[in-house]
Amino acid sequence: MKAAVLEDVEKLVVREVPDPTLAPNEVMLRVKAVGVCGTDLHIYKGHGNYNLDGRGRQIPFAEQPQILGHEFSGEVVEVGKEVNDLKPGDRVLCDQGINCVSRRRQDLCKYCATGDSHQCEFYGEHGITGLQGALAEYIAMPAPNCLRADGMPMDLAALVEPVGCVLHSSERVQQASTRYTFDGDNRIRNILICGAGPAGIYFLQYLRNVLHFDGLILVSDLREINLDLVRKFGGTPVNVAQQDLREAVQELTNGEKIHYLIEACGNSIIFEQMPSLIRKQATVLLYGHGHQGRDISVLGNILFLEPAFVAAVGASGGFDPDGRPATYRRARELVSTEAIQVAPLVTHRYKSLEEIPRAFAQDFHRKDYIKGVLCLD
Template structure:
């Protein structure tokens, strides 16, 4: 079968590899659509990053070669021994977490804190391929109302659902989302569904601001042209936002989250920073602000599927391009890195 194989930083090759065979508790699926994630870009630019640098305790995988891709919809081909939940032809999506199931965190349902945590597409072969073998426990059925394209957004939407849960946003709160990339635009929509009184987006790129407005943002601000903190103060009677979501993971984004929020606000860090972030300790302390982090997901997949199934979250406008697997690097990864003002999400069809 054809697959996009990561070998090392800057080296992803389209290769013919053996079709995988499902073992006990596993399911063979045919990939229908797979989205390119920011973490895939990290691996191309800086990897191994999430790809394990030493043998993973659950999969044994270390570095390359490994097939990337963890945001996908698929169709069941056949099940291996002891896998009984799905039949051939069933449409599914996947929770990418690979967990031990026995540590303290797994036993309490905090799967993203597993002491041996791994991820499909990094510590095991993923969805940039014609077929994949997946753990049955990781699969969720897709209803007919969720298309293959929409199914490839379930995983990032689960990230957004968890972020809003972690922020403890209340009905009527003013929420500000910093960064209108794929996750930011999904967080913005989940905030609206969850009952935010106002949802504000801060984003320097015009095309992404326009998309945020189209998807329901009450206000959009360009941080290069105005101070978001003062602008948000102006529409909230000086109180500023109750909740902020940093969906970028950078010093300027964090600084914006601090300036945009009021006293006793919560700042939820969703974006991944590869560098240390400085914090204004006295301001945070004096205003009793809280900082929390949201990493991945636990059991948010059913909620994400429901939000897509009845159109409460619209993901189709986020798709900037649809490409074939052969074009993953030249028409997928490179445009997302070099032309972020033109592309939000690119979906690959193996």
């Protein structure tokens, strides 16, 4: 089959690779749609590599090439002999995380048993940790990782994954012990989302349409096309190319500063600015990845304010009775009911794997680019 293979930093090649093999509990999918994600770009640029050996060493792409693509949907073309609840022709979206249920382990690890399957002791992730991703013609996935798309268009079904990530991250914040909360004595009255990319816009919609937060939500970015979406979905845009973010926060919060900051841009300059943005003991959600170019010493003045840092990764969580990922089911509902709209963010569509290298090398840097999706007929 054909696949887009990352053979080295910024070297993405479309070539023939061996077809995936099918385990008894897996289904073979013909890939129908793949979201091109900012995390993919970080990996492509060499700013992140989550494929580690037994000693924790990052395995270079030149040593072990990777096939990216972790937001995807597909059509079942073959089922393993143990699969009895999916059949050829079914259209599904996927949780790319491999956990105890995926591996048919009778005794779940402590993380899977407590609803934290993304931290499974035996975890692997398609398109992220070295397992084959979906920028290919076919991919084999454990049946429990597949949810029927329920008539949802395949391109939108692929984008359930990043909505699931926002849902999982937001639930991590709500479960954390923090000074400022949505329903306690010290109510969150203002929020700053750093970055109006897809994640930032999904967070904004989640806050407005799911949590029904009616306070001030600032969203910072320097791209007006993105900030137009901020306005559309009920946020207050701050164009950092035109206005100093610290001054904007001071003015728009009447000097109170930020109660809850969501770092969704992966730009390390935020850590230099953060001491002048947040209140003491504010909540900070670390969602973005990348953060190249800053020394860790920038944390000093942030730590002095005692913020509650919350880290969250991925969309996996607990399991429904059928062993399928509960977070993905809830995210699918949010997308299908348009409580979180994903279609307005899609600015670029690709019709073949051969177009994908251009997406990474050129389109990501275009001013009119927000989200790209590969759609394979």
